[in-house]
């Protein structure tokens with residue numbers, strides 16, 4: 105039997121781990137070109153929130169009663185796929201369960217290196233790819249940038265801050281709480297903004313920009329939307345480049361940005377670009393080479409918040425939306 109988390113109720117108000125149910129599912133025999141994988145680490149990610157409502161949106165709606173899915177790393181324990189022998193460490197999308205049966209075409213081999221395998225769910229995986237190309241391509245990064253990064257202490261944001269530092273930019277970064285702000289400064293942010301501290305985000309970003317003696321930000325990497333995007337528009341230089349990565353401040357709430365001075369977009373000649381990690385799948389090797397080198401040299405630090413055991417998956421997922429993670433949120437089996 106495999107043990108698999110299913111979506112059995114829709115969210116109603118604040119996210120509640122009780123909308124998920126752990127069920128025993130018969131382990132099917134393998135078909136041609138399939139492998140059975142014992143998962144060792146599971147990922148929970150904000151995009152999964154988009155599957156839970158009945159109307160879908162950013163992600164297609166998951167029918168009630170369906171098994172949850174998500175990133176996972178594990179070891180092949182049975183194989184009918186020529187290229188995937190027993191013992192191979194793989195990355196795949198059969199998460200939220202202890203054992204997964206996956207087609208070989210849907211698995212990726214984890215390269216042999218000194219990096220821990222769970223890094224392939226974080227800075228060496230999808231969140232790292234998001235950070236790397238979102239900054240360097242979508243935001244058209246320049247080493248002389250004054251960059252603002254929101255939700256900067258999480259999986260994506262922590263990589264953005266450090267890549268920008270490695271490449272010489274000045275970074276203003278926001279997160280929730282004093283401990284997270286201390287981590288942002290350790291990773292190279294010149295100024296850390298506590299989103300939970302008194303004052304509006306407009307006021308706090310304005311003070312930060314003045315604090316580094318600048319007239320405005322030249323680039324923005326946005327994970328939050330809402331008041332963070334509003335503040336960035338207010339404090340942008342002419343020609344500033346915005347990479348819109350996500351809007352977690354509005355997930356499940358619908359309280360998105362109301363532009364009260366839209367002519368600023370025109371007057372400041374802002375360049376605003378949304379993007380998604382898969383846009384860059386064909387450039388994976390380029391991202392992996394840089395991020396692995398920085399990981400192994402210690403230039404890039406990967407914080408992790410680890411919950412233990414399959415039973416902890418829903419709580420770990422829900423805690424993403426109350427700031428319960430520093431770095432990548434993971435579940436270890």
Ligand SMILES: NC(=O)c1ccc[n+]([C@@H]2O[C@H](COP(=O)([O-])OP(=O)(O)OC[C@H]3O[C@@H](n4cnc5c(N)ncnc54)[C@H](OP(=O)(O)O)[C@@H]3O)[C@@H](O)[C@H]2O)c1
Pocket residue numbers: 149150151230231234255256257258259260261278279280281284299327328348349350351352353354379380381382424425426427428429430431432433
């Ligand atoms: N475009 C893409 O392809 C792509 C790929 C991956 C992720 N994303 C997006 O990138 C963003 C970050 O994802 P991640 O995986 O790195 O997650 P994460 O930042 O590791 O975790 C979520 C963090 O968001 C912050 N947060 C939660 N609710 C918030 C709210 N109401 N207002 C402001 N901040 C809030 C919390 O940090 P604090 O406590 O520090 O505020 C929380 O720890 C998300 O918007 C996600 O959807 C996009």
